[in-house]
Amino acid sequence: MPVQSICCIGAGYVGGPTCAVIAAKCPHITVTVTDSNAARIEQWNSDILPIYEPGLEELVKRCRGVNLFFSTDVKGAVKKADLIFISVNTPTKVKGAAGEVGLAPDLQYVELAARTIAREAKEGLTLVVEKSTVPVRAAATISEMLASANRPGVSFQVLSNPEFLSEGTAIKNLLHPDRVLIGGENQQAISDLADIYAAWVPRERILETSTWSSELSKLVANALLAQRISSINAASELCEMTGANVSEVAKAVGMDSRIGPKFLNPSIGFGGSCFHKDIMSLVYLCKHYHLPENAEYWQDIINMNTHQRVRFCRKIVSSLFNTVSHKKIAVFGFAFKKDTGDTRESSSIVVADYLIGEGAEVFIYDPKVPDRQILTDLKLPQITKEISPGVITPEGIVDKSVHICRDPYDAARGAHAVVVCTEWDEFTTLDYQVIYDSMQKPAFLFDGRMILNHDTLMKIGFRVHCIGKSLNH
Numbered sequence: 481m482p483v484q485s486i487c488c489i490g491a492g493y494v495g496g497p498t499c500a501v502i503a504a505k506c507p508h509i510t511v512t513v514t515d516s517n518a519a520r521i522e523q524w525n526s527d528i529l530p531i532y533e534p535g536l537e538e539l540v541k542r543c544r545g546v547n548l549f550f551s552t553d554v555k556g557a558v559k560k561a562d563l564i565f566i567s568v569n570t571p572t573k574v575k576g577a578a579g580e581v582g583l584a585p586d587l588q589y590v591e592l593a594a595r596t597i598a599r600e601a602k603e604g605l606t607l608v609v610e611k612s613t614v615p616v617r618a619a620a621t622i623s624e625m626l627a628s629a630n631r632p633g634v635s636f637q638v639l640s641n642p643e644f645l646s647e648g649t650a651i652k653n654l655l656h657p658d659r660v661l662i663g664g665e666n667q668q669a670i671s672d673l674a675d676i677y678a679a680w681v682p683r684e685r686i687l688e689t690s691t692w693s694s695e696l697s698k699l700v701a702n703a704l705l706a707q708r709i710s711s712i713n714a715a716s717e718l719c720e721m722t723g724a725n726v727s728e729v730a731k732a733v734g735m736d737s738r739i740g741p742k743f744l745n746p747s748i749g750f751g752g753s754c755f756h757k758d759i760m761s762l763v764y765l766c767k768h769y770h771l772p773e774n775a776e777y778w779q780d781i782i783n784m785n786t787h788q789r790v791r792f793c794r795k796i797v798s799s800l801f802n803t804v805s806h807k808k809i810a811v812f813g814f815a816f817k818k819d820t821g822d823t824r825e826s827s828s829i830v831v832a833d834y835l836i837g838e839g840a841e842v843f844i845y846d847p848k849v850p851d852r853q854i855l856t857d858l859k860l861p862q863i864t865k866e867i868s869p870g871v872i873t874p875e876g877i878v879d880k881s882v883h884i885c886r887d888p889y890d891a892a893r894g895a896h897a898v899v900v901c902t903e904w905d906e907f908t909t910l911d912y913q914v915i916y917d918s919m920q921k922p923a924f925l926f927d928g929r930m931i932l933n934h935d936t937l938m939k940i941g942f943r944v945h946c947i948g949k950s951l952n953h
């Protein structure tokens with residue numbers, strides 16, 4: 481039977497954009513996005529959405545109140561749904577139990593969602609779709625939970641439908657996906673879900689596999705993407721040692737059609753909520769199945785990322801005459817990548833923490849990350865009027881070592897160094913002569929994203945340091 485009513489549990493970076501696109505492309509389907517976080521739902525129903533994604537606001541404003549709804553009433557939406565997406569967070573456990581093989585994915589939110597569905601689903605058949613990234617065979621666990629309610633006349637089919645969108649380009653990715661992956665064992669259920677996507681995705685891009693292949697594909701895809709970043713970053717250090725230029729190496733390597741040019745940008749390392757945790761999930765899976773060599777292989781991707789971040793931080797300190805104590809450092813960008821306000825696992829947090837730990841005062845500017853998020857990430861008190869005198873100013877100073885700035889020129893004024901941590905386009909069009917003139921001398925610039933014109937900066941007078949290329953000063 482064609483799906484007429486969809487419920488999504490989890491109104492986050494995946495649930496919100498995915499449902500906005502489905503609502504826009506399938507006007508005959510009612511889509512209700514639910515979340516237990518009332519503040520988040522309030523924002524989805526307001527003018528300022530809880531997440532920033534290019535194109536999202538326009539879609540939400542077009543469909544909201546027509547066939548797209550945001551609600552905290554999870555049970556109510558589940559009761560009415562023919563199809564339910566589970567799109568909740570699946571973090572890594574904070575602590576492994578004694579004797580455990582590593583840090584497992586934490587499925588508590590998936591379990592909670594599954595139990596709600598088991599209790600509340602309508603009579604007849606409901607499709608339950610794993611949108612969250614889960615370990616292999618999670619669908620079996622979800623099926624067991626759904627069956628445990630033992631309600632006569634109520635039945636379920638569980639499908640795996642992992643999401644491959646990238647933050648910052650989510651709407652574009654959802655509208656024009658490389659592929660939509662559906663894993664399942666029941667052909668009718670697979671077809672019912674495929675029919676929804678077929679409203680805008682060409683059929684040949686809708687790939688059907690077994691449930692376990694689908695679940696594992698998501699983990700492997702993220703691990704391979706992260707591996708490319710770690711590989712080019714590993715090459716970048718070698719370039720610095722040997723006099724090679726990593727941008728030239730990446731171009732030469734990427735022109736090989738077997739390799740391709742994407743995801744070969746040298747940087748201070750990958751961030752985001754997915755790569756790290758999905759690789760940890762893969763590592764855990766390998767250890768669980770007694771495959772230590774495989775576990776080590778995937779783990780090394782993370783180890784290289786950590787190394788790249790730390791060596792970048794060390795380079796900042798050593799270049800600034802081995803101390804940043806009481807020095808002012810401007811951090812350009814706090815989001816884990818451009819075009820998102822998401823800071824989860826952002827390299828900027830690592831850089832800011834490191835510099836603060838070394839005694840520096842950091843001046844942070846990001847066009848989309850809210851102040852309170854920066855403070856939370858740096859484990860600093862929130863801005864309140866009650867904070868002791870001198871610790872807060874109208875610019876948002878909340879701690880003597882951290883200042884949140886309204887524009888990059890403010891952040892750089894009087895600074896000893898500018899550190900580019902996020903590849904926001906606006907950082908490429910700033911007037912660096914003005915920035916240079918306002919800074920302490922010698923003025924240092926660290927390009928952690930390789931987005932600036934280093935020759936021009938050096939002509940202005942900056943001492944430039946970047947990744948994978950030695951610059952003569």
Ligand code: NAD
Nearest residue numbers: 490492493494515516517568569570589592593612613643
């Ligand atoms: P998120 O943290 O932004 O959103 C998850 C939401 O689920 C939260 O708002 C939370 O309050 C809500 N939630 C949790 N348990 C709930 C429950 N029982 N009832 C109602 N609401 C509940 O997470 P996200 O970034 O949207 O990711 C969701 C899943 O998708 C994760 O498994 C992630 O790995 C995967 N994924 C994320 C991305 C990405 O780029 N963010 C891409 C692909 C896949």
